[in-house]
Amino acid sequence: MTPNETQNELRDQLSQSQAEADAVASLLASHKSRRDASIDSATMSMSTRVHHALTQQTVSRPRFGFVPVASALSLATAAVVLFLSFGPTERPLTHAADTLVDARVDVSSAPSDVDGLADELVRRNSAGSDAWTITEADVDRLLGEVDLEL
Amino acid sequence: MLHAVTIHMTDSEGIEAEILQALRAGERDRAITTLVRRYQRFVYSIALRQMNHVEDAQDITQEVLLRAARFIDGFGQQSSLQTWLYRITINQCRSEFRRRRIKSFFGIGNDEDQIDVASSGPLPSQHAEGRDFDDYMQRVLAKLPPKQRETFCLRFYDELSYEQISAITGTSQGALKANYHWAVKKIAEHLKQSEFYAHWSTSHDAE
Structure with a gap:
């Protein structure tokens, strides 16, 4: 699946008028774009974190402390x-x-x-x-x- | 006469084959690096949906990938790697909720453990309007039946094929398509009642 295919399918599902479909598809596309950027940012250093943790047991914050x-x-x-x-x-x-x-x-x-x-x-x-x-x-x-x- | 044999392999299957091949060749580090790079977004996206909190989702993602790295040698291939990771992630999140129940029982919960939907949104640099819309979408998705919500998220956000979603959830592709269709319908109905839709229409009419 490519992002374009996802967007095209979404439009197909929207059986409203062209203007309505445009509005909904546009709002959802912007929303997804922001979400993707947020995920990219949040996972940017994940490889380093995992490799570091594999060699040094853990680098996560002490949130699960017992x-x-x-x-x-x-x-x-x-x-x-x-x-x-x-x-x-x-x-x-x-x-x-x-x-x-x-x-x-x-x-x-x-x-x-x-x-x-x-x-x-x-x-x-x-x-x-x-x-x-x-x-x-x-x-x-x-x-x-x-x-x-x- | 020789016939060319074409093996149709999805991107996901290709990556999985690459990881398993690297493991068989004794290149464990390469296998783990590929696993993390390929699946970190997928795992984080699921964790974020479950936890509704950026830092919690990051910790869960790290933990899931760590566990996958530790146990990948014993991965039995009864399911795809993606399905395996999905289940580990869901269970890791459930485990975290159970830990919180235990902590809550002892009265030792704190604010940090509270669900923080607002912080799960976009980056601070993004426009307030976009942030508002993302929060609004969280509320709209919360109103959907669980199967419709999960199907929509796996399809629209994570861009999985129906075949992949079917393997993960154990639901038939026909049912998934119906779930997705109704999810989109309901989301569109909500959106049409919202200020965001009115604002979009006004600004585009002006153009």
């Missing part, structure tokens, strides 16, 4: 720790200490879990699997350890 979520998980961990330490059930001190270690949530793994899930999704698709989209189970995989409901 630090706040990790903080929330830390709070949940602290609550579990406090409950296990000072809860109503009496346990030997050694048992309590072991439980603390077992109960701790590794919050530092949260970002890699997200990336791991995303990578898995791409693998699923490249393998031709139908189960492509992110499921609630996938989200549960991220949040399930602390039993959070969205």
Whole structure:
């Protein structure tokens, strides 16, 4: 498809009078032209960004940061720790200490879990699997350890 | 007698063949460079439609192309490269919306995460009138049924053939043509009621 073919087809679809078709086609053509220029500008440095990211992991702005979520998980961990330490059930001190270690949530793994899930999704698709989209189970995989409901 | 055999190959198929050939020849960098250059506009255009935000769309585009570059060795060719990228982009956008849901659950969303339709428009140097019209078109497109909107966008903005759109969306070409026809009709009806149409008519009548 060329831009001219697209414009010609658009005109064919416009069965109004010639003047009306001219007006609509002209407005849409200008709009598309501005949009194309905007896309050209936005993607101008994309090759550099991708190659840079491939060699240096990432150059995108830190928008997907999971630090706040990790903080929330830390709070949940602290609550579990406090409950296990000072809860109503009496346990030997050694048992309590072991439980603390077992109960701790590794919050530092949260970002890699997200990336791991995303990578898995791409693998699923490249393998031709139908189960492509992110499921609630996938989200549960991220949040399930602390039993959070969205 | 030898007969000349002509292989009809679209531009997209030719590029895809070039990328896969480069991969088979062990020229991974060349394959990735070709992939990025050929499909960056396509991926960005879809991401922009989904996210309605320039910087978000740029980040999604980078992420999609990065993932495609990482996993292209395992690309199974059950679909075209373009279809594969389309699905990765849509899923990357959905994934981002889900991340926002999670962040929103924790009450840690910020203004930056809000949809910013205005900033998805044209460059600052462009005329205010053009910017207004582009914003207006966003609102008109939002009123279309999803299938008509996506068909119109893939056909008019991304300039894909019906065959390509059919491969991407899994909709028959006949249905796509009908969707496109109704989308154009509805857009034209909206436009005819708008100030932009009146302004265009007035200025051209004066000429």
